[in-house]
């Protein structure tokens with residue numbers, strides 16, 4: 514594997530791993546503040562980030578060596594503040610991180626990395642939307658109205674409501690979805 518793509522995959526693995534833990538911690542806080550649906554949203558999306566981390570890790574299966582992890586996304590306050598941190602993180606991934614990682618992977622013809630970065634990028638757009646909607650409602654003092662949240666166990670694609678017959682990203686069948694309800 515080419516060095517830049519390898520580094521980007523490791524970085525993305527670290528970022529997704531952190532996001533998973535961060536969202537699980539935020540879920541506990543939302544629960545305590547009386548926002549059970551926001552808590553469920555955090556847990557569902559934490560699971561999607563876990564799927565992204567797994568996907569990046571699998572692409573790295575032949576790669577050895579570590580990674581010195583840096584990066585932000587710390588802070589643990591009210592659920593509204595936590596949602597703001599989450600939105601900021603998703604936005605960074607959508608606007609900067611994954612588009613540039615994708616360009617490098619494409620340029621280096623690293624097909625596994627291209628696929629894994631694409632899967633993550635597309636799901637992060639949905640996460641950003643769901644968190645933004647939740648923050649608006651929480652800022653009004655209410656819990657968000659939220660149907661079942663479906664997470665694709667292959668690619669991390671995320672949708673509220675019914676699971677589709679086929680995942681639009683990775684084409685996995687309906688039974689590959691894990692439901693958070």
Ligand SMILES: [Fe+2]
Nearest residue numbers: 603636637640
């Ligand atoms: Fe995300």
Ligand SMILES: [Fe+2]
Nearest residue numbers: 665668680683
């Ligand atoms: Fe999928």
